[in-house]
Amino acid sequence: MALSAEKLTNNQQTVLDLLEKSKEPLKAYAILYDTQKKGIKAPLQVYRALDKLIEIGKVHKIESRNSYMACEHKNCNSSTSTSFLICETCDQVSELTQKNLPSYFAKQSEQADFKYAKHNLEIYGVCKDCTK
Amino acid sequence: MALSAEKLTNNQQTVLDLLEKSKEPLKAYAILYDTQKKGIKAPLQVYRALDKLIEIGKVHKIESRNSYMACEHKNCNSSTSTSFLICETCDQVSELTQKNLPSYFAKQSEQADFKYAKHNLEIYGVCKDCTK
DNA sequence: TAAAAAGTGTTATAATATAACATATCAAAT
DNA sequence: ATTTGATATGTTATATTATAACACTTTTTA
Incomplete structure (x- = not known):
């Protein structure tokens, strides 16, 4: 299946939704805190969702800030x-x-x-x- | 005093010497391990030396790798x-x-x-x- | 030579990220 | 439809990277 058509899992969608709503990039533990009501309970769940989202190009990591942002481009599928x-x-x-x-x-x-x-x-x- | 003429302290010189001898960038805790015989005993001593060396432009941090390298340019004093x-x-x-x-x-x-x-x-x- | 600035040594702890393992879900290929 | 293989999940523990706080020392500068 093409990356751009990839269907996201619950955790992945939860993390992506949060990043897309945010005005600034978010740190992993901020994402964890903000998604606890959606059932994400441990750092690994965040990092795993981020890994996948980065892999399919929906999210980028800002290395010098250890923070993450949703890609601003429509249908970006490059990591x-x-x-x-x-x-x-x-x-x-x-x-x-x-x-x-x-x-x-x-x-x-x-x-x-x-x-x-x-x-x-x-x-x-x-x-x-x-x-x- | 001009940055380029700055005299380094023992710890700073120890860390810089190690980085200059290294072929690859080094991580902070690798620097700590390799400088214990020179009297550096705690992470903070490494990070403080690195902070100063980065400030005066003798060392750069490679953000995506969390590692540090000596600047390759002579008398670099830009950070x-x-x-x-x-x-x-x-x-x-x-x-x-x-x-x-x-x-x-x-x-x-x-x-x-x-x-x-x-x-x-x-x-x-x-x-x-x-x-x- | 006193005051200010910078560095030191030390302990503790914060912030960021991954290992390991058992279980669950889901797509696709018989 | 059912096995299979790949991917994801939940959980606990731990590794890695970096800073806070504090008492003290050294160096610089006025």
Whole structure:
């Protein structure tokens, strides 16, 4: 079955719903706390749901923050590369949608004799709302 | 006193020496284990040394691996942006030295109404040695 | 040389993530 | 329809990564 058509289990859907409602990325134990009323009782249940959601591209991990966010793109089914814009003022994170980043990075990598496969880019700065 | 001329303390020098000798990035508790003979006894001593070394730009953290490496550049005294090439085969990490990355990212960010300050880039792939 | 700043050593604990194992669910292939 | 294999679940325990708090020492600077 194609990844994009994957049917989610209860736990997976519960975690995804929460992340989609959240304005900021959430940490695993925050997710645990917020989903206890939905029957999720242990960290492993959260991490397992996250693992699957990340695998099918519905969720991304922001490595430098140990936090997780729902993918903003419709029907995203890639778990490969990620590019974030992280506001240092309000902690909101958005995704940089730049189709040519991979080819740009592939070119840069090649100059260092390195074969590009995927990337994680975390840009820090100030978002639109916070510059006002 | 200028950062680049900063004199390191014993613990800081011990941790930096170890990282400079290492071929791969090291994890904090690996650093702790390897420096016990030099008098470092507790995690906090490692983390405090790392914090300082990162601050003065001598060490970088690879976020997605929770590991630390000595900066490869001479007299690096910037703790702002980082760009890594991470080999998925042998786990060696090198730094991408690309002067124009910040301006490139600044431009990309601007298109999303985001004010660029700094970045962390982690490129995954296969290094020169491992493609042979 | 006193005050301020930075670092130390130590114990305890917080925060993040995985191991192990028995059981359950579900799709698909006979 | 039923076995089979893959995937998910629930649970307890534990590993890994990182920081808090506090008393004390050293170094820098004014």
